[in-house]
Amino acid sequence: MSDRVLLIEDDRELGAQIVATLHKAGFGVTWWTEGRVPDPASIDLLIVDLMLPGMYGLDILKALRATSDTPALVLSARNDTGDKIRALKLGADDYMTKPFWPEELVERVRARLRRPTLARNDVIEVGPLRIGLAERQVWVGERAVDLTRAEFDLLATLARRPGAAVTRAALVDAAIDADRDGAERTLDVHVSRLRKKLGDAGMIQTVWGVGYRLAGSAPT
């Protein structure tokens, strides 16, 4: 079942465009042009403009937050710090400043709807990879892989956020003895060995300028 998005936006042209964009991206969209408080049970995400006839966007947010933690994305044409800080304090999950690209909107909406994988705390599964944190054991499919301490820490750090690029500094911090010289160069060596051991070269991707990423189910 597709996620249900409620859009509250008074501008007809912009509202219609947003509805079309979200439809195309596979969301079920309801569109209100006037501000009133939605029923949290009927929506998965709220997109609300700040300046609305009927009810101010921040008031809608406040009323919604009183009863529910449905994700809310605020649209603002005024690039005003006070508005954004108030919106975030009232419980908005994110905001977007007009103008924005359709792709940008879809990305923000997806990010808000992405639910954390309800995995057991001590086991992470990414694609064919299964990582047992407690016993420090890694399997690719059914095959157990024997990793050094640094290699395991490296993989676990990447796997905690599948799909997200992890900076080299963070990886060095997590996996490599800081006292040893050439820690960053050592990192590449460890990654290269890890890739070899995992056997699937596509799993650990190099991200230019940032570090590495474990390709996962989550989109980037």
Place this chain on the structure above:
Amino acid sequence: MNLRLRLLLTTVAVAVPLVAGLVWLDARSRHRAAEEALARITQERFERPDAQARCEADPVAWGAPRTPGAMGERPPGPAPRTPSGPPSHGPPSRGPGGPPPGLPRAAPPRFFAYDRALASRDPAAPRLAAGTAAALAEGDWAAIDRATFDERVEVLLRSPWPDGPCAYVLVRGTTPRGFIGAILPATELWLAPLAATLIAVLVAVGPVVGRIRRLTADVRRSAAGGFVEAPAVAGADEVRQLGDAFVAASAEVRRQLAARDDRERALREFLANTTHDVMIPLTVLTQHLASLRAGVRTREPAELDEVVARAMDEAHYLAALIHNLSVAARVDVAEPRLERAAIDLNALVARVVARHRPVAAERGIELDSGVPEAPVIVDADLTLLEQAVSNVVYNAIRYNRRGGHVAVVLDRDDGRFVLRVLDDGPGIPPPDLGSLIRRGFRSDAARTRTTGGHGGHGIGLHITHTVARLHAYQLTFTNREPSGLEVELAGPLPPPAATA
């Protein structure tokens, strides 16, 4: 009420009570002197031979003035020791020779005898209240009528003969007549200091009033001329200080007016420049849209693609420009104010990358970001910092080539955050790198957009510089090997307790 009249009234208000007090003192002292003289005369009368017999024989005749019924004239008969009649009851300064000629003279004294019960055989004797004799308890005589502003003086004495009709004697006399009856002192000399004071006040105030009037006229003339000509005041007194204060105040007014003119000029210039800045990309966008409409059927799809990509670019540039202009309106003022709050840099990086990703993709540039797992919270102005980071990222995309990379990397480093934006574009020639760091491209030339060159970093980089400076963050530019630019923004993280 003008100054002269006010001073006159003030002087009168001060002088009148003073004069009244002096007059009262004078009247009191004249009364006192008259009372003492009457008491002395009466004692002398008691001491005369056969005074008792005469008084007891005919108290009325004993007490009558020498010329009965003619007060003020020389009384005959039984008072040889007072041939000149009235005692000189005036103030001692008047001397024993009696009142000076020309001054009113006192009336001769009249004596009334009373018995022990304070009854008198003399029908003209004033009735005395029963307790009046008690006033003699402390002395030989007592003043009966104490009215100060009255010429009549009465003194009661106990005679040496307590058993007859002359047990008590009331003696009645007058003080010397004063100016306006008995009220004012006899001479008009007291008027002299009062008049002198009034004249002195008027004389002293005259030039001051004149100077103030001239200053008023000068100030009005100066105001009429737009405060260009300062009023000239001579002298070294308070009026001169007033003039100087006005000169200083008018200088301040002129300065404020000039500052207002400058601000208005700057605002007009800003609006004109802004209009120019916005109109150019809008015009380019319009041209692209027009080409699209005209070329939809005739052009090759690849060509249309190119026009669409450039139109997107212009729209994106326009949005960034307008954001920058609104930020410039906040930070390019005399005293910019930051609206600080705890903000999540991870989320900020995600927003900035999401904003520019569509354009980066259109240009064939890979845009990635990496942030720490736990949110990095800083105390900053959200809008300003986001725009500052956005400008750096956008520049990295705009000046990169197809197939290039841009990376946004956020790390914690020893109580600080370090946000780096890296690209593998052309970088910046070292001489310009220096000026970039020094000036932040504040000049008007920086506003203009040059395609492909580094000069077009323009207002965006200026905003980034200003925002970094306002937050006291370090902003550094380094060329990368083999090519590209690294822009680093670093600043302190609040202590952990503040971020909890």
